[in-house]
Structure formats: structure tokens, C-alpha cells
Amino acid sequence: MSLHIAFIGGGNMASAIIGGLTKQGHPTSGITVVEPSEDARASLRSQYGVGAMSAGSDALKAADVVIWAVKPQVFHAAGLAVAPWVAGALHISIAAGIPCGSIATWLHSDRIVRTMPNTPALIGKGITGLFAMERVTPTDREHCTGILGCTGQTVWVEREEQLDAVTALSGSGPAYMFYLMEAMTDAGAQMGLSREQAHKLAVATFIGAGELALASTEAPEVLRQRVTSKGGTTHAAISAMDASEVKTLFSKALFAAHARAQEMGKEFGSAV
């Protein structure tokens, strides 16, 4: 028997997970979404054939699993509104920063798994970090791995605070990669390539380097050294980056994301 899964919030990330589930053959009759936007509901129905409603109702009582896919800012209100219908369910949160303790208080349940996916989930190439509260059973964990695994890889962490690191690294990470692609495309265009050519070269370079790193047993540092001929072009580029302390800046950026995840936990999670 397949699980009945309810999504609270039917935006980008919920759609990515629903897309992954339906692609893996999860019956659409076993997916219900609570989503206030009429346009989003219509799109979920037509794209995936799932049931979508504007607010909580008795239909949610059938849910074995509830996936909280609302913005952190509205989690508290959404949680209070829906809690009465989903008392017996396993809860999975994808909201950045919001601690399990807050969710447990809002939902009167400690059967909670907090997770952090990323947007490549949209094409089944995501990676999700997961943390389980103590009361979550091994079977619950398997269900979570199965559900989030429909969107890519999964990594369980032992301590809840590690999820803020996952958020800073892979949750926000696709944006850093796109940012670098933007910079490489701009520079290529300034050097005389068309934007189309520069974009194609930048994207293919990211994919190629990523797949090489995945296939290789060597560390990225070694792979980088292999590109870097003595006195050559790569050496010139890496020296310019080192002179501007790009690695330090990058690390600072990740720590800023990490700090913001912790801050969001206090800002939006403390209203219990």
C-alpha cells in the first residue's frame, strides 16, 4: 500500500518533490496539496493530476506523511491552521532554519524529520540533508529516504544544527554556482564571444567539472592542479583569485548563509 502524502504549500520545492514522486510511479490519488494560490493549485492539478485545496479539511486526515513546504515566515500560522487534521502523521519539513522543537510545539507531535533539499530536485539531480527527531522510527526514516530520494541523493545528519550547514552548502549552493556562471558568461562575452557561446561554454564547464569530480577518486584540489600548467593561463587565473582571497570570500559567504539559517530559526521559529 502506498503512502498518502499531503503537502502544505505547493510552490517551487513542493512541485519538484511531487514531480519526482509521480515520475517514480507514486499514485496521484495519494497526493494532496494545501495551497492558497488558485493559479498554483490549477497548475498542480493540470501538471501532475494531484488533488489541491485552498485550506485544511477532513481530506487531510488520510495523510500518512505531511510535507511542510511553506516559507519559514508562514510556517507557524500554517502549522496552527492544519495541525488538527494531521495529528497521527509523520511530518517532514523542508523549511530553512525552523527547528524541530518549534515544529513539535506547533503540531503537538515529535514525529518530525527536518530536511534541506535543493532546486536541482526539479530534474531529479538534487541532494537533501535530513535530520530525525528521536521518536522517528526506522520505517519513518525509510519513508523519508524514499520520498526525498525521488528528487536525487539523500544524506542523513546526526545533529540538528548540521542542517544549517547543509542549508549554507547545498541548499543555497545552486545559487552560488549560477552566480559563478553569470560571472564567467559576462567575462567571456567581454572577451569577444557571443553571450550564447559564453553561456554554453560556462554551463558545459560546470557540468563537465562536476561529473569529473564525481567520477574521480582524486580531491578537487588535485583535479585543479591537473588543469594548472606551470606558467600557463590557469595559473594566472588562480593567482588572481588568490590575490583577491576568493576562497576566503567564498567561505565568508557560506558562513553568512549559515548565520542567516540560525537567525531565521530564532526569528520565525520562536513564536511558539
Ligand SMILES: NC(=O)C1=CN([C@@H]2O[C@H](COP(=O)(O)OP(=O)(O)OC[C@H]3O[C@@H](n4cnc5c(N)ncnc54)[C@H](OP(=O)(O)O)[C@@H]3O)[C@@H](O)[C@H]2O)C=CC1
Ligand atoms: N527555493 C529553494 O531553493 C529551497 C527552498 N527551501 C525551503 O522550501 C520552502 C518553500 O520554498 P519554495 O518552494 O521556494 O517557496 P514558494 O514560495 O515557491 O512556495 C511556498 C508556497 O506556500 C504557499 N503558502 C503560503 N502560505 C501558506 C499557507 N498558510 N498554507 C499553505 N501554503 C501556503 C505559497 O503561496 P503564495 O505564494 O500564494 O503565498 C507558495 O505557493 C521554504 O521554507 C524554503 O526555506 C528548501 C530548500 C531549497
Ligand SMILES: O=C(O)[C@@H]1CCC=N1
Ligand atoms: O534562500 C533560502 O532561504 C532557501 C533555503 C535554501 C535555498 N533557498
